[in-house]
Amino acid sequence: MNDEPIIKFDKVIKRFGDLTVLRELDFTVKKGEKVSIIGPSGSGKSTVLRILMTLEGIDGGIVSVGGEPLWHEKGADGALVPASEAHLHKMRAQLGMVFQQFNLFPHMTVLRNITEAPVKVLGLSRKEARERGEELLELVGLADQAGKYPHQLSGGQQQRVGIARALAMRPSILLFDEPTSALDPELVGEVLNVIGKLAEEHDLTMLLVTHEMRFAREVSDRVCFFDQGRIREEGSPEELFTDPSEERTREFLQAILD
Amino acid sequence: MNDEPIIKFDKVIKRFGDLTVLRELDFTVKKGEKVSIIGPSGSGKSTVLRILMTLEGIDGGIVSVGGEPLWHEKGADGALVPASEAHLHKMRAQLGMVFQQFNLFPHMTVLRNITEAPVKVLGLSRKEARERGEELLELVGLADQAGKYPHQLSGGQQQRVGIARALAMRPSILLFDEPTSALDPELVGEVLNVIGKLAEEHDLTMLLVTHEMRFAREVSDRVCFFDQGRIREEGSPEELFTDPSEERTREFLQAILD
Amino acid sequence: SAASLAQIQEQGSIRIAVANEIPYGYVDPTGAALGAGPDVAKAIMEKLGVENIEWVSTNFSSLIPGLQADRFDMVAAEMAILPDRCQQVLFSEPNTSYGEGLLVAAGNPKDIHAYSDFADNPELRVAIMAGADQLEMMQKLGVDEANLVTIAANADAISTVATGRADAYAATSLTASGLADQNDGVEVASEFTDPVIDGAEVRSWGGFTFASGNEELRDAVNEALAEVKATPEWAEILTGYGFTQSDVDGSAQRTTEELCAAQ
Amino acid sequence: MHWTEYFGPLMEGAWVTIQLTAYSTVFGAILAFGAGIGKLSSNLAIRAISIAYIEVFRGTSLLVQLFWLYFALPLAGMAIGIDLRLPPVVAGVLALSLNIGAYGAEVVRGAIAAVHKDQHEAGRALNFTPRQTLRTITIPQAIPEMMPSFGNLAVQNLKDTALVSLISLGDLTFRAEQIRNFTQDSTTIYSMLLVTYFGMALVLTAMMRTLEAYVSRWRTARS
Amino acid sequence: MLFGYEWDLSSPLAFAISILPILWIGLTVTIQATVLGFLVALGLGLVWAVLKAAPSRLISWPAKVITEFIRDTPLIVQLFFLYYVLPEYGIVLPAFLTGALGLGIQYSAYTSEVYRAGIEAVGPDQREAARALNFTPAHTFTHVVVPQAIPRIVPSMGNYLVSIMKDVPVLSVVTVLEVLNVAKIVGDRTFSYLVPLTMVGALYLIMTLVASAGVRLLDTWLPKQGIPLK
């Protein structure tokens, strides 16, 4: 595991109208690290992922990914200026995202969902993309579902397609926003298995927002407890779950684990 | 309490397409009796009430209410023929029903909900109906809500209006189909109180489908356990709850009380 | 059925239709009816003791159906008396007579001088008004149906011709000159040759029109019309609207009976 | 003629247009309820008549209907010996009402069918007759549902009144045509005409919104 | 006689049969005007939809006002305007083109709403997924939004096609010889309107029934794999 941070939030501010969601957030993730983000609803967990995925802009501070500013770029005089769409496009190539509601393309087959971006964005040939897509479907255990449409699959299967789709772009960072919370309880396991396997076998950097405490404990190197747009407490899963130092964390864990 | 049955199901059969919901059901209720019906989902509890309220017809057997056949009437030669709408209209006058989803009229005020049928169906004057309506609102503890529309009330208040509406027609039999199961837990109590009060103070015959075991125990004279369209076991609440004779009843009670 | 003479006289009111054709019969924007037909009709109604005239303005093609449907009692549009029409409605004795004309774009770029030009040159398109007798003339002259542009109202002719949607508008000479006066983009075709159909130069005789079955009203109007025509005011009305003296004299050359029986 | 002089005749025509719109909207609404409810009737004959009416008037062009009533109906009447010569106003209002009524019937039917079956059951449990249930429960609840579509239909109806100018009815468009025939001042006349219709439509829309708020006040009452 | 066909007035049936070829000529014009008007409505409606969705109010607001204006004013007046006013500014369109254009303009106000609703129904989550996969906005629109919008759009557009067909008779006011105008001319010349007008009514009934059935058929044929259609 490399020690240089691949993700760095430096006093990042994010507002929605009057509501300040991130208040000078400082947050770093090292290359290859698996970080779980937990915290009460509305604390800004999704917002962090969405900023990284460039789905939301920021109102202050600097976000860097792979050592380069994400929402800024160096202007002619070396000063930082807001990023152009071209810069964002380049930066996004390092990131992949798995959504809570899967967000698959309903009009494309499973395989097409996975191959469309590699072909159109990375410029792979259809054949290459297909081969890679089939490998990924194998990985997530859906090799036999390639020709189906998303609505023909169960929620758990859809989410596994979502993971394969994100992986098909060969990101170095994978973001998961509550990947299992839209699933019926009996389907959660299969998705968590796939994520666990990924975490073990690949040196992907992974950022997971999750309410599955058991999972956060097993998969992640570090758990961050978010509260009101800041990190209230962080540490290894053992530390945080067994002996949180903050009262607020304790409360939250109690409520969740009940 | 009078001993002659006011409600009598005699080998009643009810089908929905291929599904036989009531299989030669025999069931009687005496005048003034308060009977709770419990049983697993799909066992035909609601169907029994709906047949009594003439919301569903029957496919075999005879249902009598107040000594007269409900779904049949005596033809010219004394034989039973299917009931005419006029006969049903007459028979319905003895029954009132409180629905799970309240089924209030959303476009009428609370008072109007209660007075509309007495005026239109019983032919009361608006003034009489209003007086009676106000008394009933008093009874269910909503005297101050007469001018509001249903959607302005909480679920518990709405259900109490539903009870007052049924009472306004002066039925001798009152049917309740899970009157509290659509309510948030904290609102259940107020509705149960009203029903309890009715049971104590009036000699109405009451038929309750309910999942509230505590309530079934406190209010009813008799509890019937329905299973697969038949009465599997019946008895006083003490007998049935503390010492059911059937294995199936025991299972059900266990599952519910957990 | 249509109001009888007795009813009209009793009510003191009659419904008379015009087709918005200057100078035969039209309604100005204030609702006042003008033209050879209405002015003479007013004089006739005065003689018949009918005080109030309710003017109805409609499309030319709706005049006969309108009479048949009792939408008005009489038409004062100087509709030409033709055998076909006599089978549908009743005509008074002629009130006016008039010849044909052509409205063309200013400068007459297509050099049109006769109705027969449209038969000779299949490139030319001619506008006619729906229901008007020029249709029959064109058909008899052998003009291709595809080259006829049917417009709903006289006044649409200016735009139709000025914009080149049709190369000319075939109408009576008075209509054509009336329209030409209104707009610089159009003019009356000079050196116009009257169409010759069935061996005779075309001349039309216009009269008042009634629903069939209403002979009583027609006869009363005929009587009054004869009296009006005997006065100098009658000729003044006509010449005031641009009719020539020969038009005025011409009106006496035929009887309705002859016109209806023609062919 | 100066363009300001157009106002008088145009306003007279606008008044006719307003009357036509009002009458045909009201009659159309009555027809819409009749046919919309009729289509849901259990009586086969009533249902067949309602469906036939709706299909015929939705399936043909308004102008065809208008011409038919104005030009053809009197002749049909003559053939069977009945006087069916409708005055233009009657023919116009009739055609507009029948047309808009057929479209409205589908709206009424849809809104009534959308009232939850719970409500019918509650009505039955309270011993209302089916007719009473329809009148006191179903229709009042369906009306707010219909209002947005009725608003659109009312504007549609306003626009459709312009077609009656073709059967010599002195509405706004007819008056404008008369003036244009007289003055040939197309640009001014038609611009005024368009703006007048637009203004009337905006007013009509506002009125329908107010009506909608009124009939659905029970939905929006605040606690 | 019209278009070279004689009519036979000996009986209503003979009359009806004899004018069939004449009405057929009008009917072909009706169909041509319907198709052309529909194409204009589809194209122009898309333009309005794009303008109305423009980020700048300077663009979206006028587009909204214009479409509202188009929608709130009668087709017949719009046709008069196009036919009689445009030539005063040097634009002389033949009657048929004027008519088809007028129909297209009127209905573009309606179709623009169909586009908008169809596109809006494709939720933001789809756009976000596309952005996360680094699709360009153009690719997102053509490959993610449009394919999902089409099944929602087609049925409404089909209904407007039928409505356009029913409005074609209005084109008679600018001398287009569509089927009603032809029937009216037959009536004007024979003084017998009953048969031709009744035939037009019947023809329309057949055409709209066929067209509506076609629209439904098209709708069932359209691939909609799992696209949630409200």
Ligand SMILES: Nc1ncnc2c1ncn2[C@@H]1O[C@H](COP(=O)(O)OP(=O)(O)OP(=O)(O)O)[C@@H](O)[C@H]1O
């Ligand atoms: N587009 C938006 N516009 C306005 N407010 C927003 C928007 N997106 C998020 N918010 C608000 O920002 C706050 C943080 O949102 P965020 O989704 O990051 O919370 P979260 O920690 O993911 O919560 P949850 O566990 O409920 O998903 C919330 O109060 C939310 O309502």
Ligand SMILES: Nc1ncnc2c1ncn2[C@@H]1O[C@H](COP(=O)(O)OP(=O)(O)OP(=O)(O)O)[C@@H](O)[C@H]1O
């Ligand atoms: N209208 C209907 N059409 C078809 N099947 C029906 C209908 N109404 C009820 N059923 C079926 O009849 C069976 C009995 O229904 P009923 O509503 O009486 O059950 P219940 O005992 O009240 O169950 P629950 O506790 O879920 O309300 C169920 O299987 C139900 O699906």
Ligand SMILES: [Mg+2]
């Ligand atoms: Mg979130």
Ligand SMILES: [Mg+2]
């Ligand atoms: Mg039930």
